Amino acid sequence: MEVPKASDVLANELRERILDGEFPEGTALPPERELVSQTQMSRTTVREALRILEVQGLVRIKTGRAGGAFVQRPGRDSVATSVSLLIRGQQIRLAALLETREAIEPFCARLAARHRTDADLDRLDAANKDIADPDGSLASFLQANVDWHVAVATASHNELLTGLMTALSQAIYTATENEDFVDAEVRRTTVRAHKSITEAIRAQDPDAAVRRMGRHVHAYAEAVLQVDDRTEIEVPDA
Known part of the structure; x- marks a missing residue:
């Protein structure tokens, strides 16, 4: 006993x-x-x-x-930390991370279109500006991409979804930061998709937001998995 x-x-x-x-x-x-x-x-x-x-x-x-x-009360950072530990501790497959994002993020976009504030739109616009920077490095592009996806989740005003998306976005960034599939065409496609989704959120059109986000994350997942046949995330040294 x-x-x-x-x-x-x-x-x-x-x-x-x-x-x-x-x-x-x-x-x-x-x-x-x-x-x-x-x-x-x-x-x-x-x-x-x-x-x-x-x-x-x-x-x-x-x-x-x-x-x-x-x-102090647990917040979204607590959720993100716990999920990040699970992802790294269990060596969750990149494919599983992308599948989870496809399941969750379109609904985040729907909620964002319903509940977004002017401050939320400012965060989305700032991330879009950084993503579209033609002189930006790969690292800055990927970080701006994370910032945008987290901003969409934040605009949902659902703390649990925001915590999950924060952890997922950072894990996907870590798993793909050294990949060579992010070429000029991928960047242009990402800029167009993000602007389109942002405009749906700005217009408070939840149906358009969920539809456009679904297309975007699915296309991104396919692009990643076509060049990445790993079964586990490579966890960087602390």
């Missing part, structure tokens, strides 16, 4: 209290000495439990006289 570590038990209890709203975002958890007194656990155990919560993104630890463990 496996007995859980005391630090895991305490971390689980504090996590539930945070998620249940007992400790609002920005407030401090009880000081270490108070938790030691309340739980009758050692200071080392309490510190380990707080460290678990910090790794999970539920608290941030501040040192000094005004320090402590301050509650």
